[in-house]
Amino acid sequence: MLFFIGRRLYQAALVMLTVALIAFAMFQYVGDPVSNLAGQDTTVAERELLKERLGLNDSVLEQFSRFVINAVQGEFGVSYRMRVPVRDLIAERFPATLELSMMSAFLALLVGIPMGVYTALNRDSWLSRSFMTLSLIGISLPTFLIGIFLILFFGVILQWLPTFGRGEVVDLGWWSTGMLTGSGWRSMIMPAITLAVFQMTLIVRLIRAEMLEVLRTDYIKFARARGLSERSISFSHALKNTLVPVITIIGLQIGSLIAFAIITESVFQWPGMGLLFIQAIGEVDIPIMSAYLLLIGFVFVVINLIVDILYYTIDPRLRVEK
Amino acid sequence: MPLLQIRGMRVEFPSRRGSVTAVRDVNFELESGEILGIVGESGAGKSTIANAILGLLEPPGIMSRGEVLLDGECIDGLPIELMRKIRGKRIGMIFQDPLTSLNPLQTIEEQLVETIKIHLQFGESEAQKHAISMLEQVGIPDPDIRIKHYPHQFSGGMRQRVVIALSLCANPEVILADEPTTALDVSIQAQILDLMRRLVRETGVGMIIITHDMGVISEICDRVMVMYRGDVVETGPTRKILGNPDHPYTRSLISAVPRADRRMDRFPLVEYIEAAGTPHKPIDVQDHWLGKARNFGGSKNEFLVSVKDLEMRFTTVRSMFKSRRRYLKAVDRVSFDIRPGEVLGLVGESGSGKSTVARLICGIYKPYAGQVVFDGTDLTSLGSRRQINIYRRQMQMIFQDPFSSLNARMRVADIVAEPIRFHRLASSNKEVLAIVDDLLDHVGLGAAAGKKFPHEFSGGQRQRISIARALATRPRFLICDEPTSALDVSIQAQILNLLKDLQEELQLTMLFISHDLPVIRQVCDRVAVMRDGKLVEEAKTEDLFNKPQNEYTAHLLKLMPRLHSHGAK
Numbered sequence: 070m071l072f073f074i075g076r077r078l079y080q081a082a083l084v085m086l087t088v089a090l091i092a093f094a095m096f097q098y099v100g101d102p103v104s105n106l107a108g109q110d111t112t113v114a115e116r117e118l119l120k121e122r123l124g125l126n127d128s129v130l131e132q133f134s135r136f137v138i139n140a141v142q143g144e145f146g147v148s149y150r151m152r153v154p155v156r157d158l159i160a161e162r163f164p165a166t167l168e169l170s171m172m173s174a175f176l177a178l179l180v181g182i183p184m185g186v187y188t189a190l191n192r193d194s195w196l197s198r199s200f201m202t203l204s205l206i207g208i209s210l211p212t213f214l215i216g217i218f219l220i221l222f223f224g225v226i227l228q229w230l231p232t233f234g235r236g237e238v239v240d241l242g243w244w245s246t247g248m249l250t251g252s253g254w255r256s257m258i259m260p261a262i263t264l265a266v267f268q269m270t271l272i273v274r275l276i277r278a279e280m281l282e283v284l285r286t287d288y289i290k291f292a293r294a295r296g297l298s299e300r301s302i303s304f305s306h307a308l309k310n311t312l313v314p315v316i317t318i319i320g321l322q323i324g325s326l327i328a329f330a331i332i333t334e335s336v337f338q339w340p341g342m343g344l345l346f347i348q349a350i351g352e353v354d355i356p357i358m359s360a361y362l363l364l365i366g367f368v369f370v371v372i373n374l375i376v377d378i379l380y381y382t383i384d385p386r387l388r389v390e391k
Numbered sequence: 392m393p394l395l396q397i398r399g400m401r402v403e404f405p406s407r408r409g410s411v412t413a414v415r416d417v418n419f420e421l422e423s424g425e426i427l428g429i430v431g432e433s434g435a436g437k438s439t440i441a442n443a444i445l446g447l448l449e450p451p452g453i454m455s456r457g458e459v460l461l462d463g464e465c466i467d468g469l470p471i472e473l474m475r476k477i478r479g480k481r482i483g484m485i486f487q488d489p490l491t492s493l494n495p496l497q498t499i500e501e502q503l504v505e506t507i508k509i510h511l512q513f514g515e516s517e518a519q520k521h522a523i524s525m526l527e528q529v530g531i532p533d534p535d536i537r538i539k540h541y542p543h544q545f546s547g548g549m550r551q552r553v554v555i556a557l558s559l560c561a562n563p564e565v566i567l568a569d570e571p572t573t574a575l576d577v578s579i580q581a582q583i584l585d586l587m588r589r590l591v592r593e594t595g596v597g598m599i600i601i602t603h604d605m606g607v608i609s610e611i612c613d614r615v616m617v618m619y620r621g622d623v624v625e626t627g628p629t630r631k632i633l634g635n636p637d638h639p640y641t642r643s644l645i646s647a648v649p650r651a652d653r654r655m656d657r658f659p660l661v662e663y664i665e666a667a668g669t670p671h672k673p674i675d676v677q678d679h680w681l682g683k684a685r686n687f688g689g690s691k692n693e694f695l696v697s698v699k700d701l702e703m704r705f706t707t708v709r710s711m712f713k714s715r716r717r718y719l720k721a722v723d724r725v726s727f728d729i730r731p732g733e734v735l736g737l738v739g740e741s742g743s744g745k746s747t748v749a750r751l752i753c754g755i756y757k758p759y760a761g762q763v764v765f766d767g768t769d770l771t772s773l774g775s776r777r778q779i780n781i782y783r784r785q786m787q788m789i790f791q792d793p794f795s796s797l798n799a800r801m802r803v804a805d806i807v808a809e810p811i812r813f814h815r816l817a818s819s820n821k822e823v824l825a826i827v828d829d830l831l832d833h834v835g836l837g838a839a840a841g842k843k844f845p846h847e848f849s850g851g852q853r854q855r856i857s858i859a860r861a862l863a864t865r866p867r868f869l870i871c872d873e874p875t876s877a878l879d880v881s882i883q884a885q886i887l888n889l890l891k892d893l894q895e896e897l898q899l900t901m902l903f904i905s906h907d908l909p910v911i912r913q914v915c916d917r918v919a920v921m922r923d924g925k926l927v928e929e930a931k932t933e934d935l936f937n938k939p940q941n942e943y944t945a946h947l948l949k950l951m952p953r954l955h956s957h958g959a960k
Contacts, residue, residue: 286491287486287487287488287491287492288491288492288493288494288495290447290486290492291484291486291492291493291554291557292494293447293478294445294447294478294479294483294484294486294558295478295479295483295484295506295509295557295558296475296476296477296478296479296480296506296509296510296561297475297479297505297506297509298475298509299471301505306494306497309496310494310495310496313496383496384495384496385495385496385498385541385543386495386541386543
């Protein structure tokens with residue numbers, strides 16, 4: 070087990086180093102930091118001084134290693150536009166994104182898995198047919214449209230829920246949370262549903278397809294022939310076997326929830342990282358872009374590591390004996 | 392009162408195009424302590440009977456008529472909760488493939504204890520104790536340690552023992568065993584049959600064994616019921632059915648089983664089945680396309696194929712350090728020679744390296760060491776693809792599984808034409824198609840088959856397509872890797888006859904790989920026996936069968952089910 074995790078960590082480090090290289094390359098190729106920082110009337114001498122101070126005269130290798138060392142310590146430089154350390158910007162925005170995406174992942178799993186199991190077990194009932202039709206709509210409707218419909222219906226017409234922002238947040242010092250106030254929860258509902266719909270439908274279809282496959286296997290037939298109860302067959306035998314391949318995809322999906330909540334965040338003006346990133350692109354704010362890239366890379370690597378460990382605990386066939 | 396009684400059972404599978412009757416008016420009885428065999432070819436409805444008894448028919452199948460009586464009590468049509476109390480508790484079932492019938496994510500203990508607790512009112516520790524004693528009863532060594540293991544940590548034979556323990560753990564009165572030994576090697580098959588016989592004797596259960604294998608029937612059954620396309624054609628004591636059957640189907644089925652005791656010219660066909668002997672159009676090599684551009688008899692070398700000290704390793708434990716890597720020697724210094732026109736049989740149990748040898752010869756694997764010499768040229772020394780292709784053309788392979796060895800998206804004509812086009816053996820497309828039509832004719836399919844797709848054919852017909860494809864390059868050397876083990880006996884007889892005819896007409900040299908000794912005896916001139924990657928014995932077929940020199944060969948021969956000696960006893 071330790072050996073297994075060790076090897077995965079080593080691979081993760083390699084991946085992160087590659088991502089860092091790309092993030093670092095952005096500084097070199099996307100725009101010129103000096104002209105970004107300097108105004109029109111800066112003299113050539115001042116420009117040189119700035120260049121020296123930013124370390125742009127050092128060799129590429131030196132600059133890269135400095136970049137990596139800084140990044141490991143959470144130091145991503147100063148935003149060109151806002152003149153604030155990128156670290157502070159991200160620390161301010163990250164909780165919003167993480168709370169939103171965890172909430173919608175939770176929703177997607179909570180609704181998606183039982184629905185997938187139900188539609189697989191009762192393939193021909195009218196309820197599963199209507200679930201499947203609904204999931205087809207969910208998978209093909211673009212996220213922003215769902216968001217706008219929700220805003221129109223619950224925000225504008227019924228006026229039940231707020232249409233933008235996080236509501237009141239409580240600052241815990243290192244983390245600002247909307248989960249402790251009523252308005253925070255109410256603000257969360259619509260964005261979380263919007264973000265969850267696609268994942269949910271994907272999970273329903275995935276679980277259903279995989280479960281149907283598992284239900285055809287001999288060990289399920291044998292379990293039936295031994296007179297085990299339907300409940301035990303469906304859940305402790307079939308569902309567990311279904312989850313083995315599904316976990317990978319669910320893991321990747323949760324990663325993309327965090328990384329690509331951009332559209333939902335824009336629709337609901339959710340003060341998360343996606344919104345920050347969109348603004349950064351518009352303003353060619355490279356420190357923010359590269360920090361975002363690194364952070365998302367890190368999130369994916371961590372999720373993959375968790376998925377691998379889950380795999381290892383669920384499937385005994387992967388535990389190679391020495 | 393009989394333990395289990397089936398009266399007038401009829402099973403139908405309704406579909407849009409009318410209903411298919413899988414089982415028609417079946418009647419039989421089973422006493423306790425008795426072993427009843429149900430035998431028949433695929434599609435005979437054998438497994439359907441077992442599923443119908445337990446109420447486990449795959450939808451939309453229904454038992455439309457008849458009764459199932461257990462101890463005089465009618466159990467068909469019981470509500471599902473009551474049926475569940477019968478499944479496993481009073482009627483147990485054993486499945487064919489031990490590799491897939493256990494849940495891979497649970498330990499043996501979890502699966503046993505769950506089943507025991509459902510049927511017997513046992514507490515956790517009591518159930519555990521019972522589970523261990525069950526494993527002990529089915530002959531698993533160190534049951535208290537092994538019970539904590541997962542299914543993948545057991546070998547095939549051991550897993551089948553676990554499956555048997557699972558079916559027996561609630562002390563059922565009846566056991567239905569559906570092809571319980573088909574997926575196992577002969578030596579493991581013998582052990583499992585022994586075990587089942589012993590358990591029946593000790594516990595007095597009644598057992599129904601469903602099989603296509605006459606050998607299994609003759610080994611273990613008290614009575615036999617023969618089925619053909621949903622009908623029972625004959626029922627009677629084993630000795631009577633095997634020795635002196637009344638029905639013509641039974642008679643021809645038994646005669647189609649390859650004989651182990653003497654060599655015959657041709658395989659008797661199951662004449663009862665219509666169109667069993669699709670006439671094969673003979674080929675005269677002198678003026679036929681297949682005979683062109685071949686130097687018949689012109690070969691200067693004594694041997695067409697020679698294998699010298701062939702070695703193949705698979706890495707089982709990878710490591711950056713050479714000293715920590717572990718290998719499996721799949722083929723361990725194997726040497727043999729095949730003369731032109733000779734058929735060499737390669738025999739061994741699964742994992743003995745037979746198929747690996749075939750793959751090494753035709754270049755699918757690269758040998759770790761050793762030589763493959765074809766007509767005087769060492770194939771392992773050839774560098775360029777073009778040089779290799781010259782020899783590749785001359786050797787072809789026929790695979791075991793006719794379902795996965797043909798591309799499902801290609802028409803049969805294109806499948807057969809592909810090697811001709813690849814090796815540029817014909818000058819125009821018109822010529823290619825004419826050759827394909829002719830080849831399909833020769834393997835007994837008819838030229839019209841070319842326009843169809845592989846899924847429109849049965850297993851035996853697909854194997855004929857594979858043969859036509861193999862012949863399409865005008866090969867001199869044919870490697871057949873278990874060409875008939877996926878087929879029914881009657882189909883097997885047809886395919887083997889076809890191969891024999893073609894071999895004689897085209898003077899083909901063949902390497903014939905099989906685990907089935909009687910088939911080997913009928914087909915091969917010489918036999919080589921493999922075990923754990925090593926060649927243990929090589930001799931003329933008749934010498935090997937009459938006077939085996941090696942202990943392992945003798946052991947294999949002893950385990951070979953001798954169906955025909957049964958009637959003579």
